Amino acid sequence: ELKPVKGHVVFKDVNFSYVSGRQILKNNSFEALPGQKIGLCGPTGAGKSTIINILTRYYDIDSGIIEIDGQNIYDVKQESLRKQIGVVLQEPFLFSDTVMNNLKYGRDGASEDECTAVAKDANCHEFITRLPKGYDTILSDGGSNLSQGQRQLLTIARAMIADPRILILDEATSNVDTRTEKNIQAALRKLQEGRTSFVIAHRLSTIKDAHKILVINQGEIVERGTHDEM
Ligand code: ATP
Ligand code: MG
Secondary structure, eight states: OOOOOOOOEEEEEEEEOSSTTOOOEEEEEEEEOTTOEEEEEOSTTSSHHHHHHHHTTSSOOSEEEEEETTEEGGGSOHHHHHHTEEEEOSSOOOOSSBHHHHHHTTSTTOOHHHHHHHHHHTTOHHHHHTSTTGGGOBOGGGTTTSOHHHHHHHHHHHHHHHOOSEEEEEOOOOOOOHHHHHHHHHHHHHHHTTSEEEEEOSSGGGGTTOSEEEEEETTEEEEEEOTTTO
């Protein structure tokens, strides 16, 4: 069992391949202190999402060490690990269920009052109340009756309800209007407060305020520093 964590993440000489013979990550080493924001950037196919996939143990690494608060992630139950790591992905994942149940899914036992309060915090409440049945509206087909920006806002609210110490954000290259984009950025900033976050960014503006930016190229960390240093 992984104890409730502070969010200190360490990668030491991590090597990884999806299939043997084709190494994807090469000797990745880095550290994230509790509450820090780590930005990941680099060309498509560089390995950014892969770094994040292996942190949740979605795949097993070939060699090296990954630690959270000094504990090797392979020494703890996968389920307890995933409870500590919130994920907001490029493709938002929603259930074909009511809006409220999609929010409640963030954490077992979350109350409706809490979900509504968080939805307000995440700039969701307004559009939800404009849906035909408000919070009782059923999201058909994983949310096809919502806009892409609205789906993203809902998944951000759900991550807030889950309240993990570590956060993974795989930024979408979405075409949303300026106002929605502002709402999303504001909600993401709130979500990141007090959590260690890994942000895969396609725009440098998203990670300008990161404590550390890692530039990934062909599975290697080729540059690291703050936005001003780079
Ligand atoms: P993008 O900016 O396009 O999201 P990325 O930096 O996130 O790119 P990854 O998805 O980590 O890139 O992919 C890194 C490499 O691993 C690519 O060469 C890709 O083809 C390969 N890869 C990714 N997922 C798998 C998989 N499930 N099985 C085999 N190879 C994969
Ligand atoms: Mg990716």
